[in-house]
Amino acid sequence: xxxxxxxxxxxxxxxxxxxxxxxxxxxxxxxxxxxxxxxxxxxxxxxxxxxxxxxxxxxxxxxxxxxxxxxxxxxxxxxxxxxxxxxxxxxxxxxxxxxxxxxxxxxxxxxxxxxxxxxxxxxxxxxxxxxxxxxxxxxxxxxxxxxxxxxxxxxxxxxxxxxxxxxxxxxxxxxxxxxxxxxxxxxxxxxxxxxxxxxxxxxxxxxxxxxxxxxxxxxxxxxxxxxxxxxxxxxxxxxxxxxxxxxxxxxxxxxxxxxxxxxxxxxxxxxxxxxxxxxxxxxxxxxxxxxxxxxxxxxxxxxxxxxxxxxxxxxxxxxxxxxxxxxxxxxxxxxxxxxxxxxxxxxxxxxxxxxxxxxxxxxxxxxxxxxxxxxxxxxxxxxxxxxxxxxxxxxxxxxxxxxxxxxxxxxxxxxxxxxxxxxxxxxxxxxxxxxxxxxxxxxxxxxxxxxxxxxxxxxxxxxxxxxxxxxxxxx
Numbered sequence: 485x486x487x488x489x490x491x492x493x494x495x496x497x498x499x500x501x502x503x504x505x506x507x508x509x510x511x512x513x514x515x516x517x518x519x520x521x522x523x524x525x526x527x528x529x530x531x532x533x534x535x536x537x538x539x540x541x542x543x544x545x546x547x548x549x550x551x552x553x554x555x556x557x558x559x560x561x562x563x564x565x566x567x568x569x570x571x572x573x574x575x576x577x578x579x580x581x582x583x584x585x586x587x588x589x590x591x592x593x594x595x596x597x598x599x600x601x602x603x604x605x606x607x608x609x610x611x612x613x614x615x616x617x618x619x620x621x622x623x624x625x626x627x628x629x630x631x632x633x634x635x636x637x638x639x640x641x642x643x644x645x646x647x648x649x650x651x652x653x654x655x656x657x658x659x660x661x662x663x664x665x666x667x668x669x670x671x672x673x674x675x676x677x678x679x680x681x682x683x684x685x686x687x688x689x690x691x692x693x694x695x696x697x698x699x700x701x702x703x704x705x706x707x708x709x710x711x712x713x714x715x716x717x718x719x720x721x722x723x724x725x726x727x728x729x730x731x732x733x734x735x736x737x738x739x740x741x742x743x744x745x746x747x748x749x750x751x752x753x754x755x756x757x758x759x760x761x762x763x764x765x766x767x768x769x770x771x772x773x774x775x776x777x778x779x780x781x782x783x784x785x786x787x788x789x790x791x792x793x794x795x796x797x798x799x800x801x802x803x804x805x806x807x808x809x810x811x812x813x814x815x816x817x818x819x820x821x822x823x824x825x826x827x828x829x830x831x832x833x834x835x836x837x838x839x840x841x842x843x844x845x846x847x848x849x850x851x852x853x854x855x856x857x858x859x860x861x862x863x864x865x866x867x868x869x870x871x872x873x874x875x876x877x878x879x880x881x882x883x884x885x886x887x888x889x890x891x892x893x894x895x896x897x898x899x900x901x902x903x904x905x906x907x908x909x910x911x912x913x914x915x916x917x918x919x920x921x922x923x924x925x926x927x928x929x930x931x932x933x934x935x936x937x938x939x940x941x942x943x944x945x946x947x948x949x950x951x952x953x954x955x956x957x958x959x
Contacts, residue, residue: 490674494674497666498663498670502666561585579631580633597611598618598636598638602622611638620636620638622635623637681706682705684704685713689716692723697723697724700717701717748787793925797928807936809849809850809851810850810852812852813847814890817850818879818881821859821860835877836876842883851932854935857928858928861926862892862925862926869896869897875896878893879892886958888958889953890953892951892954893945897947901944908940940955941953
């Protein structure tokens, strides 16, 4: 349920519930007073009681509007008696405690009871005179001669009228009490349904502020609060991933510094050693000096290549190098790459062969220069670790329903199963790999292939060799 609908229902409940309960109490009261106690509290009785009170008020107004001497006139008394006759009412005028006019013969006791009831100012019970119950209206007067007097207005009422008043009091009190109780209950439930989720959300936010990113934020409450919890949970997950990534980058940075230091130390140490050999006069012949200088140049080239690989990998890792994709015939492209690599491989006594299992020409979107770097890195990596007298590298091209598969296999020393999952990580750690190259060649290849929305993986054939598999989407 959304918060707007809940508020509307809550406000409606504070009115509807008291009305329903009051109606039920009224029906029960009708049954108790009418059926069980035999009192008439019908609407007709209420209407008649209202008419009696109205006529009494009119009669009272007539008396109060007249001067005291007019009240004593017989014509006015007759007029007032006729006015009360419509409700079968009676009239008694008293002066100095003596009855000077009465529309009916009342005993002194009846007059005394009526005066007592009239002096109670609306709090009196009906006065029973004979077989008739009267409601009394008392009007105090001061006559012209200074004497005190009063006018008694008597209107016959049903004895059930007092229960009618109690009925309305009961209905009014019931409505007020149920209205207050409904407001308390509805307000409590409404605040509980809103405050409890917010309290839990506050607790979760406090946990996150203390660095506990493993504390989940549960979705509870109304739709708006659930949406807020859902967004904050996504924020927590992203923040946790961000912190994890930052820690991972920090670990990688430390490993990078350590690896660079280790990898640069070997060629730099060699350069220093050969330079000191020349300065100390160990290279005392022109041939020896030339050999030392060539070694220094080779080691310097290795350092330069290592730095270039490191910068390229960093740019690829930060997505700072854009790719220039072209629609390319994959078969012709691979043949050109092999043609460029063939002389160097032949110098290393490595035979290279190409097998195309495609039935038709296939095209892919390639950054030709970047993908050539991938092929060269893989071939160069294979060349380094082929220790046999006659090395062999095979390139196999085949396809699936949605992709092209390039397989580059060699008959080198192979890769152990323990090292296989990590060979595409930068600064691949194995005894073989530590001694040759920068350890970034395959890592760079992986970054470039993934930039082509492709995939690369390795298959070890034990001592027989290794296969590097490249999967690219068809154009």
